[in-house]
Amino acid sequence: MTTQAKILLVKAGHGLTFEVKTGQRLTISDVDGQQAADFVAVAAADRTEKLSPTHTRRQLGSLFFAVGDALYSSLGRPLLRVAEDTVGIHDANVPACDDTRFTVDFGVDGHRNCLDNMHEGLAHFGLSPFDVPEPFNLFQNGPVTADGRMRVTDPTSKPGDYITFDVLDDLICAVSSCPQDIIPGNGLKVTDIAISILPAPLDAAGA
Ligand SMILES: [Zn+2]
Numbered sequence: 001m002t003t004q005a006k007i008l009l010v011k012a013g014h015g016l017t018f019e020v021k022t023g024q025r026l027t028i029s030d031v032d033g034q035q036a037a038d039f040v041a042v043a044a045a046d047r048t049e050k051l052s053p054t055h056t057r058r059q060l061g062s063l064f065f066a067v068g069d070a071l072y073s074s075l076g077r078p079l080l081r082v083a084e085d086t087v088g089i090h091d092a093n094v095p096a097c098d099d100t101r102f103t104v105d106f107g108v109d110g111h112r113n114c115l116d117n118m119h120e121g122l123a124h125f126g127l128s129p130f131d132v133p134e135p136f137n138l139f140q141n142g143p144v145t146a147d148g149r150m151r152v153t154d155p156t157s158k159p160g161d162y163i164t165f166d167v168l169d170d171l172i173c174a175v176s177s178c179p180q181d182i183i184p185g186n187g188l189k190v191t192d193i194a195i196s197i198l199p200a201p202l203d204a205a206g207a
Contacts, residue, residue, distance in 0.1 A: 003199055010037070010193040013112050013179035017121025019044065020167045023200025025083065028138055028175060029162040031194050034155045034187030036140035036178040038096045038114040040122075040133040041079060044170035047125060050074045050133035051171070053092040063093055063144055070168070071136065079171060084164040087157045091142035093150060096135045097180055106182050117176035125172050132174070138163055140178070140185065154184045 005027075010016040012035075020026050028037055041051040052074040057063055059072045067085050070078035096114035103109055119129045139157040144150050177193045178186055 005199075006197040008195040008197075010175050010177045010195065012177050012192050013117075013181075013190045015114070015117025015120055015174055015176040016195070017118070017124070017172065017174045018195065018197070019170070019172055020197055021170050021200065022167060024167045025164055025198040026080070026167055026173070027084075027162050027164040027196040027198070029160060029194040029196070030087075030139050030155070030157040030191075031159065032189075032191035033157050033159040033161065034139075034189070035157070035191045035193060036091075036155055036180070036186055037138040037193045038118065038135040038140075038176040038178055039138050039173065040096075040118055040135050041171040041173040042122075042125075042127070042131075042133065043073065043079070044172055047127060047131070047172065049077075051079050051136070053134050053136055056136075057092060065090065065092060071165070074133075077169070079169050080165040080167060082163065083166045084162070086161045087139060087155075087163065089139075089141050089156050090163070091137035091140035091152070093142055093144070094137065094140075094152065096132070096137075096176065097178060102182075108182065112179035114176035114178050117179070118174035122172070122174050135176075137178075152183075152185050154187045
């Protein structure tokens with residue numbers, strides 16, 4: 001019996017919502033490199049329980065996460081664990097870009113943005129824009145300097161780089177290929193993100 005991965009594509013500058021189950025392996029890949037992928041999740045059983053960068057930073061005692069670390073929920077439960085990571089640089093500190101990021105900061109109306117990208121699909125699960133969790137910004141390069149200052153610059157990810165999570169609970173997830181093309185953050189070129197979901201060993205055996 002082969003373990004067939006389910007492959008999904010997040011088109012450049014757009015979003016995608018999908019479900020994962022306990023025991024599956026979720027891989028998010030930067031197809032062309034230097035592309036940030038905002039990632040959020042809520043528990044399928046209780047959509048008010050959110051994957052939470054704030055709680056994760058507290059649990060890890062760190063602004064950043066690495067292989068072996070869990071990502072925690074707003075109720076302090078581990079929802080995902082980092083199994084593999086070919087990049088090692090991700091952001092868990094800044095919000096998703098939203099409409100005001102473009103209208104207020106850059107004077108651009110109607111620009112695509114990560115919050116709308118992620119809410120688009122999550123709305124079908126009953127979430128309002130205010131229910132969309134704070135994101136983990138995969139591949140995003142947000143160094144923090146010794147004096148506590150934060151920057152966002154272009155990702156270090158190369159074509160095909162990826163991060164894989166062991167899924168620890170049933171989740172509703174959303175990913176946005178960040179449409180930021182005005183300042184560095186995506187190499188000033190917005191590109192696709194690929195998602196692969198490997199079945200849990202028991203599912204695969206019974207498939
Ligand atoms: Zn964005």
